[in-house]
Amino acid sequence: MDDLDDMDHRIVTALRACGTDPRVAGAARALSWAGEHGALWLAGGLTAAAVDGPRRGAWLRGTALTAGAHLVSMGVKRVVRRPRPTHVTPLVRTAGRHSFPSSHATSAAAAAVAFGALGVRAAWPLAAAVCVSRLVVGVHYPSDVAAGAALGALTAGLGADWMRGGRP
Numbered sequence: 679m680d681d682l683d684d685m686d687h688r689i690v691t692a693l694r695a696c697g698t699d700p701r702v703a704g705a706a707r708a709l710s711w712a713g714e715h716g717a718l719w720l721a722g723g724l725t726a727a728a729v730d731g732p733r734r735g736a737w738l739r740g741t742a743l744t745a746g747a748h749l750v751s752m753g754v755k756r757v758v759r760r761p762r763p764t765h766v767t768p769l770v771r772t773a774g775r776h777s778f779p780s781s782h783a784t785s786a787a788a789a790a791v792a793f794g795a796l797g798v799r800a801a802w803p804l805a806a807a808v809c810v811s812r813l814v815v816g817v818h819y820p821s822d823v824a825a826g827a828a829l830g831a832l833t834a835g836l837g838a839d840w841m842r843g844g845r846p
Contacts, residue, residue: 685820686819686820686821687763687765687819689813689819689820690763690765690766690813690816690818690819690820691765691766693810693813693814693816694766694767694769694813694814694815694816696814697769697814697815697816702814703769703814703815705807705811706769706810706811706814706815707769707770707811707815709807709808709811710769710770710782710808710811710812710815710817711770712808713782713785713786713808713811714773714782715748715773715781715785716744716745716748716781716785716789718789718804718808719741719744719785719786719788719789719793720741720744720745722789722793723737723738723740723741723744723789723792723793724737724738724741726793726796726798727741733796736796736841736842737796739792739837739840739841740789740792740793740795740796740834740841741792743788743792743833743834743837743840743841744785744788744789744792744830744834745785746788746833746837747784747785747787747788747829747830747833747834748781748784748785748788748830750784750829750833751779751780751781751784751785751826751829751830752781754778754779754829755774755776755777755778755779755781756776758776758778758779759776760776760777760778760819760822761775761776761777762775762776762777762817762818763777763816763817763818763819766816767816768815768816768817769814769815769816770815770817772817777817777818777819777822778819778821778822778825779822779823779825779826779829780809780812780818780822780823780825780826780827781826782808782809782811782812782818782826783808783809783812783818783822783823783824783825783826783827783830784826784827784829784830784833785830786804786805786806786808786809786827786830787805787809787826787827787828787829787830787831787834788830788831788833788834789801789805789830789834790802790804790805790830790831790834791830791831791834791835791838792834792837792838792841795838795841795842805827809823809826809827810823
């Protein structure tokens with residue numbers, strides 16, 4: 679585990695250094711802010727539900743899966759209680775003290791799976807950008823982000839039939 683911890687620390691240090699560029703820092707802050715509590719994804723899903731009447735139910739279920747994945751990640755955080763990186767200066771404030779898994783990554787991956795299934799091609803690149811932003815702003819380790827993304831993708835994947843109108 680020491681090798682993983684060492685690699686986690688080195689990667690956060692390297693990516694946080696990218697945040698010394700004001701343009702990179704600004705973009706990372708904006709993505710982190712937009713992804714707080716899944717807001718970007720929830721707003722996108724609800725907006726799509728409002729304008730895409732024929733698929734309103736699928737959009738609402740995909741949004742619910744995204745919110746559910748986020749809530750699961752918050753529960754896991756309370757159990758694991760891994761502290762956030764302290765060896766770098768963060769560029770943003772966080773809602774909580776715990777790092778594992780990244781709830782931003784969880785909701786981003788859940789939305790990418792759910793909304794991607796509805797044809798939103800930008801969901802995956804935007805989700806990846808949100809995930810990387812958490813490293814650039816220095817508030818997560820790569821393993822936090824990877825675990826969060828896996829949790830989100832798994833949660834949305836398990837609910838895929840329900841999202842498309844089947845039973846849970």
